[in-house]
Amino acid sequence: MFYKKIGVAGLAIVLAAGSLLSQAPNKYAFPFSQYKLKNGLQVILSEDDSLPVVSVAVAYRVGSLHELPGKSGLAYLMENMMFSGSADVPPQQHFNNINRVGGKLNASTSEDMSTFYQTVPSNQLALVLWMESDRMRFLEITEDSLEATRKDLLDIMRQRRTADPYLENQFSFDQLLYMDFPYSHPLLGSEDDLRTLTLDDVKNFYATYYVPNNAVLCITGNFNKMKTMELVAKYFETIPRGKDSSFVPAPYKYIKKQVIKTEEDSLALAPAFYMGFRLPLFAPNDIYSLTILDYILMRGRSSRIMRRLLGLDNKIAYQLSGGIEKRRDRCAFKIFVIANNPYWINQCQNAVFSELDKLKTAFPSDAELIKAKNMFKRDYLDRIATTLDKAIFLCEKYIALGNLDAMPLELEKTMKVTNTDVVTVAHRYFTTDNSVILNVRTK
Amino acid sequence: MKKSRVLLGFVLWAVALSLAGQERFRKAPPPPEPRQELKLPSIETSPPLTNGLRVSVIFRDDLPMMILQLIIQGGESSSPERSAGTASFAAHVVTRSTQSRSASDIEEFIESIGGSLSVSTMEDFTLLTFRFLDDYLDQALELLGQMILKPDFSEKAIKSVKSILTLDYLGREKNPEFVAYRHLIRLLFKNHPYEKMGFPREAITNWNQKDLLEFFDRYYRPNNAHLILTGSIPMRMATQKVSRVLNTWQQAELSQKPFPPITPPQKEKICFIDVPLAKYCVIYLGTVFPSDDLDPSSLSVVSQVLGGTMNSRLFMNLRESKGYAYFAFSQAEFSRSGGLFFVRAKVAPEFIYPSVQEILKEIRKITREPIAISEIDQAKSYLIGNFPVAIEQLGVFSEKISEIMAYDRGNDYWNKYYEQILLVSPEKVFTAAQKCFLQPPLVVIAGDKSVLTNRLNEFESIDVYDSKGIRQYTINKEKQ
Numbered sequence: 001m002f003y004k005k006i007g008v009a010g011l012a013i014v015l016a017a018g019s020l021l022s023q024a025p026n027k028y029a030f031p032f033s034q035y036k037l038k039n040g041l042q043v044i045l046s047e048d049d050s051l052p053v054v055s056v057a058v059a060y061r062v063g064s065l066h067e068l069p070g071k072s073g074l075a076y077l078m079e080n081m082m083f084s085g086s087a088d089v090p091p092q093q094h095f096n097n098i099n100r101v102g103g104k105l106n107a108s109t110s111e112d113m114s115t116f117y118q119t120v121p122s123n124q125l126a127l128v129l130w131m132e133s134d135r136m137r138f139l140e141i142t143e144d145s146l147e148a149t150r151k152d153l154l155d156i157m158r159q160r161r162t163a164d165p166y167l168e169n170q171f172s173f174d175q176l177l178y179m180d181f182p183y184s185h186p187l188l189g190s191e192d193d194l195r196t197l198t199l200d201d202v203k204n205f206y207a208t209y210y211v212p213n214n215a216v217l218c219i220t221g222n223f224n225k226m227k228t229m230e231l232v233a234k235y236f237e238t239i240p241r242g243k244d245s246s247f248v249p250a251p252y253k254y255i256k257k258q259v260i261k262t263e264e265d266s267l268a269l270a271p272a273f274y275m276g277f278r279l280p281l282f283a284p285n286d287i288y289s290l291t292i293l294d295y296i297l298m299r300g301r302s303s304r305i306m307r308r309l310l311g312l313d314n315k316i317a318y319q320l321s322g323g324i325e326k327r328r329d330r331c332a333f334k335i336f337v338i339a340n341n342p343y344w345i346n347q348c349q350n351a352v353f354s355e356l357d358k359l360k361t362a363f364p365s366d367a368e369l370i371k372a373k374n375m376f377k378r379d380y381l382d383r384i385a386t387t388l389d390k391a392i393f394l395c396e397k398y399i400a401l402g403n404l405d406a407m408p409l410e411l412e413k414t415m416k417v418t419n420t421d422v423v424t425v426a427h428r429y430f431t432t433d434n435s436v437i438l439n440v441r442t443k
Numbered sequence: 444m445k446k447s448r449v450l451l452g453f454v455l456w457a458v459a460l461s462l463a464g465q466e467r468f469r470k471a472p473p474p475p476e477p478r479q480e481l482k483l484p485s486i487e488t489s490p491p492l493t494n495g496l497r498v499s500v501i502f503r504d505d506l507p508m509m510i511l512q513l514i515i516q517g518g519e520s521s522s523p524e525r526s527a528g529t530a531s532f533a534a535h536v537v538t539r540s541t542q543s544r545s546a547s548d549i550e551e552f553i554e555s556i557g558g559s560l561s562v563s564t565m566e567d568f569t570l571l572t573f574r575f576l577d578d579y580l581d582q583a584l585e586l587l588g589q590m591i592l593k594p595d596f597s598e599k600a601i602k603s604v605k606s607i608l609t610l611d612y613l614g615r616e617k618n619p620e621f622v623a624y625r626h627l628i629r630l631l632f633k634n635h636p637y638e639k640m641g642f643p644r645e646a647i648t649n650w651n652q653k654d655l656l657e658f659f660d661r662y663y664r665p666n667n668a669h670l671i672l673t674g675s676i677p678m679r680m681a682t683q684k685v686s687r688v689l690n691t692w693q694q695a696e697l698s699q700k701p702f703p704p705i706t707p708p709q710k711e712k713i714c715f716i717d718v719p720l721a722k723y724c725v726i727y728l729g730t731v732f733p734s735d736d737l738d739p740s741s742l743s744v745v746s747q748v749l750g751g752t753m754n755s756r757l758f759m760n761l762r763e764s765k766g767y768a769y770f771a772f773s774q775a776e777f778s779r780s781g782g783l784f785f786v787r788a789k790v791a792p793e794f795i796y797p798s799v800q801e802i803l804k805e806i807r808k809i810t811r812e813p814i815a816i817s818e819i820d821q822a823k824s825y826l827i828g829n830f831p832v833a834i835e836q837l838g839v840f841s842e843k844i845s846e847i848m849a850y851d852r853g854n855d856y857w858n859k860y861y862e863q864i865l866l867v868s869p870e871k872v873f874t875a876a877q878k879c880f881l882q883p884p885l886v887v888i889a890g891d892k893s894v895l896t897n898r899l900n901e902f903e904s905i906d907v908y909d910s911k912g913i914r915q916y917t918i919n920k921e922k923q
Contacts, residue, residue, distance in 0.1 A: 028507050048505075050505050050835075051481070051483075051831040051834070051835055052478070052479035052480070052481055052831050053831045053832050053835055087469070088469050088470055088471075095753070096754055097472065099752050099753060099754050099825070100754060100821060100824065100825060101475070101824060101825070101828045102824065102825045102826065102827065102828020102829030102830070102832055103828065103829070103832060104832060119832050119835070120828070120832070121475075121478065121479075121827075121828040121831065121832065122476075122479050123475045123476040123477060123478050123479060124475050124476075124828070125476075126473035126474075126475075126476070127472055127473060127475065130468075130469070130472055130473050131472075133469075134469060163722065222479065234468065235469075238466065300550075300554040301550045301554070302547065302550045302551040302554050307547075311547075312546055312547055312603075367555065370555060371551070371554055371555035374554075374555060374556060374557035374576055375554055375557055377557055377576060378508070378557035378558070378559075378575075378576060381507045381508060381576075385836075385837060386835045386836060387835065388835075
C-alpha cells in the first residue's frame with residue numbers, strides 16, 4: 001500500500017503538495033486531492049458533505065480514436081460489455097445492486113474516454129468500489145455475452161438508420177471535416193465492422209485499455225477520506241498493472257481548403273446543410289475566445305444565428321444546432337440547419353455567412369459580451385452542480401490533460417475574453433476557404 | 444540446500460495463502476456502513492408582507508445560482524368551465540412580455556443574467572421558476588415585478604401565445620404518452636375540476652382576453668401567492684428586496700369554493716386513441732382516490748413494489764420475463780383533492796393485449812396477496828436511498844420545495860421523510876394497495892391505428908376516442 005508505506009504524516013505532505021486546492025481560489029472552486037496507486041491507477045477524491053450521497057466515476061483513456069480501420073465500434077461495444085458480468089458480479093447485477101440501494105448509474109463513450117459512473121447513498125460506497133474493481137480486473141468476456149451485446153447494438157443501428165433523417169449525412173460531414181479515420185468515424189462504428197469483431201478483438205481491447213494504469217477513479221461527495229483511501233487500496237491495488245498503451249494519435253495535418261459537397265437523403269423531409277470550420281487553435285487562448293464567439297452566435301434563443309434563423313417573427317429554419325466540438329486535440333465549429341421550406345435553404349446559408357461576416361466587421365457590444373459570458377458561466381456551473389457532475393468533470397480534465405495540477409482556469413480565462421479577442425478569432429478561423437459545407441437534398 | 448528449499452516452499456505457500464485471503468473479500472458484496480443522517484436545508488417563512496404575500500427562504504450557500512419561485516394558488520382546475528386551459532394561458536402570457544419589455548427583450552434579459560425561466564400549471568397551482576446567477580437577484584426580481592404588475596394582455600401578445608401553444612400542442616399530440624396520459628386524466632376526473640387538466644388543443648381557440656383578465660384579476664394576488672428564494676440570502680434581506688419590488692401588488696378578497704370529492708369510475712373500461720404514424724404504442728392504466736383516503740408513504744411503497752424501477756414487478760414481468768414491453772412503471776401523484784395512481788408501459792404492438800392482461804394481473808396480485816416483508820424492505824430501502832440522490836439535482840429539489848409550499852405540507856416535511864417511510868408496515872402497504880384499487884382501473888391505449896387494428900380486436904370491448912376526448916365507436920370482440 002503506497003500511502004501506508006509513507007505513513008499518515010507523509011501522506012498529508014504528499015496530498016498537500018499534490019494539489020489539495022488544485023484550482024485557483026474562486027468562489028466556485030471545489031477542493032480535491034489526488035494520488036496514484038502502485039499499479040498506476042490515478043485516484044481523485046473530492047469531499048462534499050451537503051447530502052449523504054457519494055458519486056464514483058471510473059474513466060479509461062480509450063474511445064473511438066483507439067479503434068483501427070475495420071474494427072470501428074469496438075469502444076462502444078466494450079462499454080456495453082462492461083455490464084455483462086464479472087467474476088464475482090453476475091450479469092446485470094451491477095445495475096440491480098445500484099438500483100436496490102436507490103442509486104443511479106450510467107456509462108458513456110467519447111472519442112478518447114470511456115466512463116462508468118454511479119451515485120449512491122454514501123453508506124454504500126464500498127459496494128460501488130467492489131463492483132467497479134471486479135469489472136476492471138475480471139470482466140467475463142464470453143461468446144454469449146459478445147453475441148448478446150452485438151445483437152443489441154446492431155438493433156440500435158438499424159433503428160437509427162431507418163428512423164433518423166440526416167444521420168448518414170452527419171457521418172459524411174464528419175469525414176469531410178475531420179478527414180482521417182480515427183477522428184471522423186462514428187462512435188457506434190459500422191455495421192460491417194461490428195458484425196466481424198471477434199472475441200479476441202474484444203479481449204485484447206479490454207486487456208490493453210481497461211487496466212489501472214490507463215484509468216482514473218474519482219470519488220466525490222460525503223465520505224471519510226482515510227477510510228475511503230483504505231477501501232480504494234483494498235479493492236484496486238491488487239489489480240495488476242497492464243502494459244502501457246503505445247497509442248499515439250496521428251499528428252494533425254491541418255489543410256486550409258474549402259470543401260462543398262451535396263448528398264441526398266431518402267429520409268429527409270426538408271433540405272438541410274451542415275457547415276463547419278476547422279479550428280486548429282493557433283494560439284493557446286483561442287479556445288476561450290472561440291467559446292465566447294460560440295455563445296454570441298449559437299447559444300440561447302437570443303443568440304445571433306438563432307434569432308436570424310429561428311426568430312420570433314422571422315423563422316426561416318425548422319431546426320438549428322451546433323457549436324464548438326472538441327475531439328481530443330481536434331477542434332471544429334459545426335452548424336446544422338434544416339430549412340423551414342425547400343425555397344429557403346439558400347437564404348439560411350446566406351444568413352449564417354452574413355452573421356459570421358458581421359462578427360468580423362463590428363465589435364460585439366459590452367452587453368452582448370456580458371450576456372455570452374454569463375451564459376457560459378451558467379453552463380460551466382451546471383457541469384459541476386452535483387457530486388456526479390464533479391466526478392465526471394474531474395475525470396474528463398484528467399484524461400484530457402494527464403495531470404490535474406496543470407488544469408487550466410477555464411472559467412476565469414473565458415470570463416476575461418475581450419471584444420477584440422472575439423473579432424480576432426472570427427477573422428482567424430471563419431473564412432470561406434476554411435469552410436466545409438455538406439448540402440443535403442431530399443430524395 | 445534442502446532447508447532453503449523447504450523455506451522457499453513455505454514462503455510461496457504463505458504468499459499464496461495471503462493473496463487468497465486478501466482476495467476473499469471479492470466474493471460477496473460488502474455490507475453497507477450505517478446510514479448517515481440526512482440534514483436538509485431548512486425552510487424559513489416570514490410573516491406575510493403587508494399585502495399578504497408570503498416569502499420563504501431556503502438558505503443554501505453551496506449554490507452558485509439562485510432560484511426564485513412564485514406559486515399562484517390557482518391552477519388548471521380553476522380555469523373557467525367555458526375556457527379550459529386559461530390557467531396555462533395566463534401563465535404564458537404573463538411571462539412572455541410586459542408593458543415595457545417585448546418577448547424578445549425578456550428572452551435576451553433572462554439570458555444576460557445567466558438565467559432560465561419555466562412555467563408549470565398544475566391542477567391546483569401555477570408555478571413560475573426563475574434560475575439565475577446569484578449576482579442578479581435584483582434584476583430577476585425587477586423582471587418578476589414587471590410581469591406581475593405590468594403584464595401585457597394586448598391582443599398581439601394573446602395571439603402570439605395562442606399560436607406558440609397551438610404549435611406546442613400539435614407537437615405533443617404526436618407523442619402517444621402525452622395523448623394517453625391526457626385521456627386518462629379526462630376520464631378519471633370526469634365531472635371534477637381536475638378534468639380540465641386534459642383540455643384539448645381546440646380549447647386554445649376559445650381562449651380570450653376577457654377570461655384571461657378575470658383569471659389574472661382573481662388569482663394573481665399577493666395574498667394568494669407564495670414567493671420562495673433558494674440560495675445564499677438571509678431572510679431579512681430577501682423580504683426587504685421582495686417588498687421593495689412587489690409592495691404595490693394589491694391584495695383582494697379570495698373566494699375559492701371547495702372542490703367536490705373525487706369519485707373513481709365504477710367499472711373497468713378500455714379505451715383506444717389513434718396517434719397516426721406513432722412509432723410505438725403505450726398503455727396507461729390508472730385509478731383515482733380521495734385525498735384523505737390514503738397515506739402517501741404507504742402508497743409510495745406500493746408503487747415502488749409494483750413499478751417504481753426496473754427491479755419492480757411490472758418491469759420484471761413485462762420486459763424481463765415476457766419480453767412484451769420496452770418499459771413498464773407505476774407512480775402515484777398527490778394533489779389537494781385527491782390522488783392519481785397510474786401504470787405506464789411502452790409495448791410492442793403485437794403484445795398489447797397480453798400486456799394489459801399482465802398489468803391487471805399484477806394489480807390483482809398486489810391487492811389480494813400480502814407482499815413479502817423482504818420486498819417491502821427493498822422498496823423502502825430504495826425510497827430512502829434515492830431521496831438524497833434525487834434532490835441533489837437542483838431541478839428535483841426546487842420541484843419538491845414548490846410542492847411542499849403549495850400544499851402547505853409544513854416546513855419540516857423534509858426531515859420527516861425517512862421516518863415516515865420507515866414507519867410503513869406490511870399491513871399499511873396491503874391496506875393502501877386495496878384502497879387504491881377499490882374500483883377497477885381505467886385502461887388507455889394510444890398508438891397508430893393502422894398498426895394496432897388487429898390487436899385491438901383481441902379485447903372483449905374497447906371504446907375508440909378521438910384526440911378531443913369524444914367517443915367515436917366501440918369495438919366488440921363478438922362482432923368480429
